[in-house]
Amino acid sequence: MVESGAWGAFWKTVTTGDFDMERFREIVKTIPSDLKLIQQWARDTADAPVADCDVPYVFVLLQAAAFGGKAVDRMDGVWKHPGFRSFWEPTETSERRSVVNPMMPLPATIERRVADLVADSRLREVTVKHCDAMTTIPRGVTVYVDPPYLGTQQYNGRTLDLPVFIEQAQARGCDVWVSEAKPLLGGESVRLSKGRAKGGISGARRKANQEHLTHFTTNRGALMSGPWTPFEWAAFVFGSTLLIAAMVWLYYISP
Numbered sequence: 355m356v357e358s359g360a361w362g363a364f365w366k367t368v369t370t371g372d373f374d375m376e377r378f379r380e381i382v383k384t385i386p387s388d389l390k391l392i393q394q395w396a397r398d399t400a401d402a403p404v405a406d407c408d409v410p411y412v413f414v415l416l417q418a419a420a421f422g423g424k425a426v427d428r429m430d431g432v433w434k435h436p437g438f439r440s441f442w443e444p445t446e447t448s449e450r451r452s453v454v455n456p457m458m459p460l461p462a463t464i465e466r467r468v469a470d471l472v473a474d475s476r477l478r479e480v481t482v483k484h485c486d487a488m489t490t491i492p493r494g495v496t497v498y499v500d501p502p503y504l505g506t507q508q509y510n511g512r513t514l515d516l517p518v519f520i521e522q523a524q525a526r527g528c529d530v531w532v533s534e535a536k537p538l539l540g541g542e543s544v545r546l547s548k549g550r551a552k553g554g555i556s557g558a559r560r561k562a563n564q565e566h567l568t569h570f571t572t573n574r575g576a577l578m579s580g581p582w583t584p585f586e587w588a589a590f591v592f593g594s595t596l597l598i599a600a601m602v603w604l605y606y607i608s609p
């Protein structure tokens with residue numbers, strides 16, 4: 355998994371086994387039990403300095419408190435957020451009859467779910483890179499991309515040049531599958547049933563967003579074409595130097 359936003363920091367800590375559940379519980383304990391005070395807690399927490407090692411823990415809590423479920427992120431040492439939810443209770447005249455919680459889910463549920471993830475040994479087999487997807491396109495694999503929808507700016511300016519990414523991944527022998535709000539030119543698309551009605555970045559939607567999955571096949575022969583990464587160049591130079599050194603030793607030095 356490659357994710358440049360704060361989710362990348364969270365998933366990386368979970369999958370490497372570095373997630374400190376005790377520390378997370380300490381931070382969860384700072385959230386007031388009075389639901390009416392949680393919005394202010396989130397504001398104060400977002401304004402307060404945070405140690406780098408606490409970023410994944412604070413992030414997942416601020417994200418749950420974010421207004422409309424919109425993206426929270428950490429950029430240049432500052433939290434980017436859309437503001438935080440307030441606690442709302444139905445009035446005598448309001449149509450809605452249930453309360454709106456200031457965190458979704460509430461802290462106890464987040465703590466339980468995170469504990470389940472941290473205890474799940476299968477996640478140790480997942481490799482997470484917390485970086486820009488453009489900088490780390492592997493060779494000869496199947497790539498699934500769930501990018502920010504084209505033409506939107508929902509992730510605090512984090513974005514992916516999708517046509518360039520697809521072209522580079524194909525040139526590196528990858529099969530590419532992309533989720534988008536519309537079919538993409540140059541690939542084969544299927545419309546996924548009715549789209550995602552819930553759980554989007556703006557929370558529950560009145561109208562379900564359409565979702566299309568587009569497949570771009572590759573020419574497996576392209577496996578070693580396409581631009582080399584700095585790592586591949588380094589491996590090439592190191593390997594060649596080793597080979598030349600071994601030949602020199604064999605022909606000129608060895609008795």
Ligand SMILES: C[S@@+](CC[C@H](N)C(=O)[O-])C[C@H]1O[C@@H](n2cnc3c(N)ncnc32)[C@H](O)[C@@H]1O
Nearest residue numbers: 356357358359486487500501502509512513514
């Ligand atoms: C539609 S969301 C994906 C959500 C994810 N699939 C999930 O279900 O939780 C798009 C994600 O792409 C990330 N993103 C945007 N540009 C990126 C880039 N260049 N490299 C890596 N991740 C990027 C954003 O931070 C955002 O979390």
